[in-house]
Amino acid sequence: MTAYRFCRSDDIGLLVDAVNRCWAPHFPGEPPMTAAAFKRSIRDLQVWCSSCMVAFSGADPIGVLIGAKRPSGTLVHKIAVQPDHRRQEHSRHLLASLGSKLAILGPPRIMAEVPETLAAACGLFSASGYVQEALLTDYVLEPDEHDPRAGVGMGDTPAPELRPGLAEALRAEADAGNGRFVIPVSVDDLAANGLLEGADPQVCWERSVETLTARKDDIEGLAVASDERIEAYILYVKREAGLGEPTTEIVSLRTFIEDGGARLNQLISLLHARGMRGFRFSKVHPAEFSHEFLERLGFRAAGGHLLYATQARGE
Numbered sequence: 001m002t003a004y005r006f007c008r009s010d011d012i013g014l015l016v017d018a019v020n021r022c023w024a025p026h027f028p029g030e031p032p033m034t035a036a037a038f039k040r041s042i043r044d045l046q047v048w049c050s051s052c053m054v055a056f057s058g059a060d061p062i063g064v065l066i067g068a069k070r071p072s073g074t075l076v077h078k079i080a081v082q083p084d085h086r087r088q089e090h091s092r093h094l095l096a097s098l099g100s101k102l103a104i105l106g107p108p109r110i111m112a113e114v115p116e117t118l119a120a121a122c123g124l125f126s127a128s129g130y131v132q133e134a135l136l137t138d139y140v141l142e143p144d145e146h147d148p149r150a151g152v153g154m155g156d157t158p159a160p161e162l163r164p165g166l167a168e169a170l171r172a173e174a175d176a177g178n179g180r181f182v183i184p185v186s187v188d189d190l191a192a193n194g195l196l197e198g199a200d201p202q203v204c205w206e207r208s209v210e211t212l213t214a215r216k217d218d219i220e221g222l223a224v225a226s227d228e229r230i231e232a233y234i235l236y237v238k239r240e241a242g243l244g245e246p247t248t249e250i251v252s253l254r255t256f257i258e259d260g261g262a263r264l265n266q267l268i269s270l271l272h273a274r275g276m277r278g279f280r281f282s283k284v285h286p287a288e289f290s291h292e293f294l295e296r297l298g299f300r301a302a303g304g305h306l307l308y309a310t311q312a313r314g315e
Helices: 009-022 035-045 090-105 119-127 168-172 187-192 209-214 262-273 291-296
Strands: 002-006 053-057 060-070 073-081 109-115 131-141 180-184 220-225 230-238 248-255 279-284 300-311
Touching: 002 090, 009 035, 009 053, 009 060, 009 073, 035 060, 035 073, 035 209, 053 090, 060 090, 073 090, 090 109, 090 119, 109 119, 119 300, 180 262, 187 209, 187 220, 187 230, 209 248, 220 262, 230 262, 248 262, 279 300
Parallel strands: 073 109, 248 279
Antiparallel strands: 002 053, 053 060, 060 073, 109 300, 131 279, 131 300, 180 220, 220 230, 230 248
16 A cells, blocks of 8 residues: 655655665666765755655655746755555646645646656656646856867956946956956846846756855856956856866856957856866756857757746646
8 A cells, every 4th residue: 555745844854765765766876865865955946845745655755756846836846766666657746746735735737847758757757747838948157278269258248337346346357458357256146136036037947046145155167257347257166076077066157248258258267267177067048048058158958958847726
């Protein structure tokens, strides 16, 4: 007899165990879930224990759904069934139960970002009434040793006044005497100057403003600025290099100047010059950046995720 239940804030240990029993066998290359890592997902992604479910056979977890919730909607962050208990409709029951709860309590929008290589998972969401809204493309950039972008120049464009505190920082590093500066920038700097407000709502969950704010102590950044404003910026996280893997995760990339990508090119080249040999920019929505624009910056597509979404309805 299978039992299903939603979790509480004191069920972190249960959820960690359920993920390791049900999710980990399908992804043996991932490190085991720990209580510390789960708590970090609560902070970074707004995982809510009350939006998580566990399926039991007796006392043993055989299925798990991990949900993250924000005012804009709920993300099905993970859903998995123990291999010996697959094809028994457990995943569909977990999704239906979450939908019934959110139909009453909200928010009604439910979404999932599913690797396009996981055909079974894509089939599950399609069969459960989810509609594919977009392809989120993963991009990588591995600059050549003789990267031609190092000498890219920048034009002059007037812009509004910076808020207090940033003008002094512009003197940190002058750029070729052309009235532009390359400066270190943080998530807090961007927020203080209103540059995170109204960011593209199509950005994936893990690169949203909420996640950037939660991870701000881990994130570094560079910006191109004039005496009056920030004109382009890149936010990134250095990570341990795997064999052949990019060493820098780009978490936000924006330009406020129509320059064909010259300012962003310069920032990427500076990071490359500082020893960052490769970059990954994950789950890019086509409304965030076009494929052609990122190709001009040197990125190439390297897989993707399908964005599925539905509106919660009661059973």
